[in-house]
Amino acid sequence: MASFGCCGLLFWLVAFGLAAADIKLDCGPDYMTLVWSDSRSQADPSLFRLGSCFPTSFTLREAFFSVELDDCGFRRLVSGNELNYTNDLVYTSSPDSYVAPFILPVVCSYQRPKNWYPMIYDPVFSTYGVEDLVFNMELMNADFSGPAESPIFPLGSMIPIMASVAQVNHQPLLILLEECVATTKPDLQTDGDIYTIITNKGCLVDSKASRSKFEPRLMESEIRLSLQAFKFGLEQEVYIHCTMVAWDPNGLDNTKKACHFVKEHGWELLDNPAFSGLCDCCESTCKTRKARSPGAGKGLVKKAVIGPLTITDQAA
Structure with missing residues (x-):
C-alpha cells in the first residue's frame, strides 16, 4: 500500500478491564507493531490474534505483532480529515483456562492525505x-x-x-x-x-x-x-x-x-x-x-x- 505522510500520527487502544497489562502500540506509515505483556497474567500469549494474524513471536508473558496495514483484515474508515485503520486484538482462551476470552479494539489514526480520495464505489x-x-x-x-x-x-x-x-x-x-x-x-x-x-x-x-x-x-x-x-x-x-x-x-x-x-x-x-x-x-x-x-x-x-x-x- 502507499505510505501516507502525516503531520501527526495518533493511536489509541481501549483495553476493557485489562489496565494491569502493558500494551504498546506503534503505528508506522504502512505498518504497525503491537506488544502485549503482563508478568502477572495467566493468559497464554500464543492464543492472541490480531484480526486474522497470529503473533509474529511470543514468549511466556509477551505477544508481539509486526504487520502491514494491508494484512490481517484491517478495516479502513475515512472520517473528516482522519484516515483510520481498525482491527481487534482477540484472546481466544482455552477450555481449561482461568482467563476469560476478551477483545481489544485497536486503531491507528492518520491525517488524511490531501491527494487521497475514496474508492469509486462504496465497499459492499x-x-x-x-x-x-x-x-x-x-x-x-x-x-x-x-x-x-x-x-x-x-x-x-x-x-x-x-x-x-x-x-x-x-x-x-x-x-x-x-x-x-x-x-x-x-x-x-x-x-x-x-x-x-x-x-x-x-x-x-x-x-x-x-x-x-x-x-x-x-x-x-x-x-x-x-x-x-x-x-x-x-x-x-x-x-x-x-x-x-x-x-x-x-x-x-x-x-x-x-x-x-x-x-x-x-x-x-x-x-x-x-x-x-x-x-x-x-x-x-x-x-x-x-x-x-x-x-x-x-x-x-x-x-x-x-x-x-x-x-x-x-x-x-
Whole structure:
C-alpha cells in the first residue's frame, strides 16, 4: 500500500478491564507493531490474534505483532480529515483456562492525505447489532485481507464473502451461515426469483455443482465463503441474503453446522471433518430441534444482505 505522510500520527487502544497489562502500540506509515505483556497474567500469549494474524513471536508473558496495514483484515474508515485503520486484538482462551476470552479494539489514526480520495464505489458490507453482539457480512478481496475493491465479478470467478460476530461480553461464539440466497432485489420477496446458495441449516448446496466452498477458519468468530459466480442475475444487480447464527462452538449438530460438498468425497463438516456425519441430512431434511442453552439465547440469529454486486458474462 502507499505510505501516507502525516503531520501527526495518533493511536489509541481501549483495553476493557485489562489496565494491569502493558500494551504498546506503534503505528508506522504502512505498518504497525503491537506488544502485549503482563508478568502477572495467566493468559497464554500464543492464543492472541490480531484480526486474522497470529503473533509474529511470543514468549511466556509477551505477544508481539509486526504487520502491514494491508494484512490481517484491517478495516479502513475515512472520517473528516482522519484516515483510520481498525482491527481487534482477540484472546481466544482455552477450555481449561482461568482467563476469560476478551477483545481489544485497536486503531491507528492518520491525517488524511490531501491527494487521497475514496474508492469509486462504496465497499459492499453490512453491520448489524444485536444487544452486545455485532454481526458483520461483507464482500472481500481475493485473499480475505480486506474489503473487495470492486463489486463486479466475471462469470465463474470466485466471490469471497466473510461473516463475523464481535462478542465482548459473551463466551466464545461460532459464526455459522444457516441460509443464503441470491436475488435481483434488495428486499427478499416470496414471489421473486431466487438462487439458493446455502439451505437446510448450513448446507452449501451450491458446492455440489460448482467450486464454491467454505475456507478454513482462522478464528471461530468468522466464517469465509468462496462462492463461484453463477449465471443467475447475469449482468443485473444481485443481492445476497443470509441468515447468520452465533452458536456454542461445542454444540454443533445437524441443525447448527457448516457443510460443503467435496468432489470424490461427499459432504464434509468445515469445523471437524471427523464428524461429517452431521452433514448426511444435506441430501434430505435437517430437522430443527428444540432450542437449547447456551446457543439458544435471544438475539443469536441475524439476517443480513450484501449488494448490489454484478456478475458479468465475461467468463473468468
